[in-house]
Amino acid sequence: MKDIICLTDRDSDLEKAASLLKSGKVVALPTETVYGLAADATNCEAVASVFAAKGRPADNPLIIHVTSLSMMEKYTEDIPRAAYRLAEAFWPGPLTMILPKKNNVPEIVTGGLDTVAVRMPSHPVMRKIIDLVGKPLAAPSANLSGSPSPTTLAHVRKDMNGRIEAVVDGGECTVGVESTVICFDGYDSIRILRPGFITAEDLRKYVDEVIIDENILSDVVPEVKEVRSPGMKYKHYSPAARVVLVCGDLDHFIKYAATRKDEGMCCLIYDQDAEGFPFKYMTYGSDSEEQAKQIFSKLREADEKGVKNLYVRAPQKDGVGLAVYNRLIRAAGYEVVET
């Protein structure tokens, strides 16, 4: 395929992107979480091209992106009342709800499941394009399967050049990690399948019960376990560098790193750890929200710098930090060290 076309966020370019999507092409689009690889969710061949471009396993279902509740209702049924409360509170925004699907959602989108994941994004470019297409857009993250998710146009171009038609520039993603994915265990009981920017504490204000699925924090390789969110079972988000996630305070982190000094070593630490830090390092922000925004670009930067072994000081395991921790366990291929 030819070189990827880079479009701006000007109206004429958004119309070009929409007409490519209407003709069944795949276009990468900015969202507030990460860049997505979008296709018309009702067009099986277009959706098949998304899986092909990413090299994504067919059993890992896609999220469909909508701009209205009526668009959601057209493709889902038996919607619990709590889903409307959550939509009112968090949409448009980084929350994805798993709902029973109608027959008009192709099986290829849902990996054969009888549910579909739905989200209403807030990024103005994504919203404008969904409205121009007039259909929900199925969109996983716009990286090669297994790589860190893309949060800038440059990341998308690196992974997708020659594999898809076009990418629209919407600047750097503000959230930086993928949406919080929830399913309904009961009418007023939800389960977090993938942590994101919207936290368990945020959700608890609107439903009776919020369960955090055990796989989120587990560092047990999940091939051996049952996983309710298919995407969470793969090694994922990984740069070429080996990543080791190191839990514990700064002193313990430094002692651990001291025993592993070698040429290709680099540490990824908090901003406030940097003063006097004795080894080669990069920083990824000073709190969980900044870490969420930066984590994927830092993993990519490690590869650009030729890092062989990246020792990451683990983030907090609560609030938004839980999302960062969850991505890092997988980036590390479950190599997690307690110091």
Ligand code: AMP
């Ligand atoms: P991504 O497209 O990379 O943002 O990943 C979407 C996530 O949502 C993956 O972890 C999927 O496994 C999960 N997901 C999508 N649809 C469903 C569904 N119907 N049931 C459970 N998990 C889903």
Ligand code: MG
């Ligand atoms: Mg992804």
